[in-house]
Amino acid sequence: MSKEESKKLFIQTLGCQMNDTDSQHIIAELEKYKDYKTTDNMEDADLIIINTCSVREKPVQKLFSEIGQFNAKKKDGAKIGVCGCTASHLGKDIIKRAPYVDFVVGARNISKIKDIIDVKGAVEISIENDDSTYEFARSETSMYKTSVNISIGCDKECTYCIVPATRGDEISIPPEMIVQQIQKDVDKGAVEVMLLGQNVNSYGRRFSDKRAKTTFTKLLQEISKIEGLRRIRFTSPHPLHMDDEFIEEFSSNPKISKCIHMPLQSGSTSILKAMKRGYTKEWFLNRAEKIRRLVPNVRITTDIIVGFPGETQEDFEDTMDVIEKVKFDQIFNFKYSPRPNTAALALKDQEIDDEIAGARLIKVIDLHKEHLVEHMNSHIGKTVEILVENLKSDGEVCGFTDNWCQVFVKGSDELLGKFVKVKINDASRTALKGEVISE
Ligand code: SAH
Numbered sequence: 001m002s003k004e005e006s007k008k009l010f011i012q013t014l015g016c017q018m019n020d021t022d023s024q025h026i027i028a029e030l031e032k033y034k035d036y037k038t039t040d041n042m043e044d045a046d047l048i049i050i051n052t053c054s055v056r057e058k059p060v061q062k063l064f065s066e067i068g069q070f071n072a073k074k075k076d077g078a079k080i081g082v083c084g085c086t087a088s089h090l091g092k093d094i095i096k097r098a099p100y101v102d103f104v105v106g107a108r109n110i111s112k113i114k115d116i117i118d119v120k121g122a123v124e125i126s127i128e129n130d131d132s133t134y135e136f137a138r139s140e141t142s143m144y145k146t147s148v149n150i151s152i153g154c155d156k157e158c159t160y161c162i163v164p165a166t167r168g169d170e171i172s173i174p175p176e177m178i179v180q181q182i183q184k185d186v187d188k189g190a191v192e193v194m195l196l197g198q199n200v201n202s203y204g205r206r207f208s209d210k211r212a213k214t215t216f217t218k219l220l221q222e223i224s225k226i227e228g229l230r231r232i233r234f235t236s237p238h239p240l241h242m243d244d245e246f247i248e249e250f251s252s253n254p255k256i257s258k259c260i261h262m263p264l265q266s267g268s269t270s271i272l273k274a275m276k277r278g279y280t281k282e283w284f285l286n287r288a289e290k291i292r293r294l295v296p297n298v299r300i301t302t303d304i305i306v307g308f309p310g311e312t313q314e315d316f317e318d319t320m321d322v323i324e325k326v327k328f329d330q331i332f333n334f335k336y337s338p339r340p341n342t343a344a345l346a347l348k349d350q351e352i353d354d355e356i357a358g359a360r361l362i363k364v365i366d367l368h369k370e371h372l373v374e375h376m377n378s379h380i381g382k383t384v385e386i387l388v389e390n391l392k393s394d395g396e397v398c399g400f401t402d403n404w405c406q407v408f409v410k411g412s413d414e415l416l417g418k419f420v421k422v423k424i425n426d427a428s429r430t431a432l433k434g435e436v437i438s439e
Pocket residue numbers: 055056160161162163197198199236237263265303304305334335336337338339
């Protein structure tokens with residue numbers, strides 16, 4: 001088939017960065033083996049894939065409304081596939097509810113995508129380990145950055161979370177495979193890597209073969225040896241595994257980006273216990289304080305759930321207290337959403353009134369806004385270094401600092417891929433503005 005005759009793939013991605021990477025893998029596999037090319041126009045596509053998230057109820061509802069619309073507007077004969085976490089948890093029920101769906105592929109099965117697209121009615125949702133899960137063709141969206149999975153699945157049992165049920169047991173990918181992959185990407189021009197896993201800092205406890213255990217800290221040290229690699233980012237780490245060794249590596253290794261995600265979830269020790277998070281309010285504060293002390297320019301981001309079953313006003317005040325003390329640089333906040341296959345469903349009789357949860361969410365957002373203004377304004381007048389990544393309209397480019405602040409500057413495509421020093425002269429809640437002072 002000539003290039004002109006390539007089939008067209010439209011892919012929509014919901015959810016987290018693991019899903020983004022999975023979508024990149026799907027694209028690369030279908031380009032390589034099935035001669036698909038991506039399109040932004042769903043109505044022109046021969047294959048429509050929606051890569052789903054099921055962490056809260058909303059994205060699941062979105063899935064069904066969207067595939068209905070896709071089906072109504074799609075080209076004659078075009079196929080529709082549902083992949084990702086909702087595929088894993090609803091399986092064949094998706095086809096029952098939406099019979100026009102051609103196939104369903106779970107989050108842990110997407111390495112089979114190239115064969116499944118041709119099997120009408122296929123449902124592949126096993127969460128058993130299969131090493132091919134992490135062997136894919138690769139396609140990257142940026143020349144300067146790459147993302148690499150370091151583990152798949154999750155061994156935690158956070159009582160609100162569906163992820164262990166959709167992505168299965170945690171298996172670490174062998175360090176030499178990770179290092180090799182990053183080296184290949186660096187050889188092609190990448191200077192920054194994002195290490196991905198549901199729980200990156202419990203890395204090294206279980207491999208699919210019988211090799212000895214290792215740690216995330218050791219993995220970071222190995223990856224840092226790659227010449228030409230300038231920045232290492234990772235997400236998500238778990239506060240429970242932020243031991244001293246890890247914090248010291250984080251603070252002293254110049255290649256590690258000084259932005260860390262510390263998903264708090266709740267500031268109340270009793271709610272943390274009901275969530276089975278494994279740490280207390282004091283432990284979290286102690287870790288955050290140590291990180292802020294050792295890494296003066298660190299940015300700390302977090303996830304917070306309000307309205308977990310049984311959350312009293314006092315519990316909520318504990319969450320507000322931690323926010324006040326840590327002054328997070330970014331908060332992803334959520335209202336508790338009951339999920340199938342989770343232990344918290346047993347607490348149904350203690351669920352919080354939606355209005356109360358909504359009011360708590362607004363309080364979190366408001367307090368955070370105060371901190372955000374403070375943090376962002378504190379950059380004004382200072383000089384930062386950014387990696388220029390994107391060309392914006394009207395003569396602007398944008399990039400990110402080492403501690404992951406977005407910065408806009410005047411400039412052209414000549415700056416793309418360069419590290420430049422920028423003097424900051426303006427700040428909003430989400431980004432900084434400045435001018436390049438040296439390349
Ligand atoms: N493995 C990662 C991310 C998991 S999902 C981690 O542990 O940090 C991303 C976030 O979604 C979680 O941190 C949590 O804040 C939120 N989340 C997960 N399940 C949820 C639920 N049932 N209701 C509301 N928010 C939820």
